[in-house]
Amino acid sequence: MAVGNVGESLAPYKDSDTFLSRDAGFTWEEVHKDAHLWEFGDSGSILVMVNDEEPTDHLLFSTDEGLNWREYKFTQDKMRVRFIVTVPSDTSRRFILMGNYARATGSVAVHVDFTALTNKQCVLNLDNPGQDDFELWSPSEEREERCLFGRQTLYHRRVRNANCVVGKQPKVAEKVVSNCPCAKVDFECEFNHVKNAADECILSPGVTPLADDSTAQCKNGEEYWYERTPYRLIPYSSCQDGLRRDRGARHKCPGFKSGSTFFWLFVLVIPFAFTALVGYYYYRRGGHARGMIRLPGDGVSAFRNDSGLLATLASVPWFIVGVAGIAWEWVASRIDRVGLRSRRGYRDLRVDEDAQILRFEDEE
Structure with a gap:
């Protein structure tokens, strides 16, 4: 609901009327002449408005979202209403009108309770939506563009003429039908x-x-x-x-x-292919293949005598092992130099008599 006017420019507040929209502000309908204070109750199942331009003794309320308005006289003396107050969540059907009487000083508060209108609880049935008190609604129903904020969304709202109470019933989450392609409005x-x-x-x-x-x-x-x-x-x-x-x-x-196709080919395929090639070479040359006859002395010499490409590739692992051995010897020598090995000390082991005799025989 809003106070405004029809025209190219906005008129002064006292020259404006009261309007209602049911499609998120896309279209408006005039519900009353003159400016009015307004408030929602029970999640919109009851609307209340009161004249905001002069003292009054009544208010207007609607239980069908503005289709019909009824009058309720809340005081004997006319009152200049300044505010309409309800709970912040708008789930209550109780309102407080705050203002002052025309012929008296000081403020006054009037409590208005609409809970006696009906006790019927609204029913929400997600499995059979056509047989309950709610309907699916989209803000883009009346618009040429079907998307709002990049998506088509449906919301549950109470049917306009359903005479029931929403109360504190848990709200159903919005239903996103689909996301839309980006456009200029996004x-x-x-x-x-x-x-x-x-x-x-x-x-x-x-x-x-x-x-x-x-x-x-x-x-x-x-x-x-x-x-x-x-x-x-x-x-x-x-x-x-x-x-x-x-x-x-x-x-x-x-x-x-970010790696290219060549990068992943080099990182994954080539190492596995190389490993498989070396393994196949050792399998063939090592005498493990079915039907191959191994003669005495056939072994390491067979690898040494082969001067082909496979032999060159097969020597790579042994080269790596040799380099690793040299590195290990270098590290061990460095450790000896700093005296780590000397800290362990030496200890004499007893030699039995038989071993001592054999040692002497070996010396002779």
Whole structure:
């Protein structure tokens, strides 16, 4: 609900009327002449409004979202109503009118209770939606564009003429039918940019555009990051693909995903292929293949006498082992030099008589 007027410009408050919209402000219908204070109750199942231009002794209320209005006289003397108060969640059917009497000083509060109108509890049946007291509604029903904030969304609301109480019944979550392709309405100007006469975002005079931030765009494992443009996506929009005015030139995000096909071929395929080739060579030359006859003395010499490509490849592992052995000897010698081995000390072991005799015989 709102106070306003029909015309190209907004009229003064006292010259305005009271209007009601049931499609999120896309269309409006006049519900009463003159400006009125208004308030919702019981999640919109009851509407209350009272004259806001002069003292009054009655209010108007509706239980069918403005189709019909009934009058309720709440005081004998006329009262200038200043506020209408109810619980912040708008789930109650009780209201407090605050103001002052026309011929008295001081403030006054009047309590108005509509709980006696009906005790019937509204029914919500998700399995059989046509047989309950609620309906699915979308803000884009009356619009040419079917998407709002990048998606088609349906909401549950009480049927307009259902005579029941919503109360504290848990609200049903919104139902997203589908996300829509991004369009012009899903974007706004980036920081330090303003719209010109052509409805395009341009850099504001005297400022510089924000720097590109590839780290923020790649922190969730994205494959690409995009340079900034004069536009940015509205935070609440969930549109997908389509016209992405917020994306400039595309770049690969650093990390594993940034590797090319040749990179992954080199890292994964070539080492496995090399290992398989070496294994197959040892399998064939080692005499393990089915039907191969091994003669005495056939073994290491067979590998040494082979001068082909496979022999060269097969020598690589042994070369690596040799290098590792040399490195180990070097490390061990360094440890000996700093005296780590000397800390252990030496100890004499007893030699039995037989071993001592054999040792002497070996010396002779």
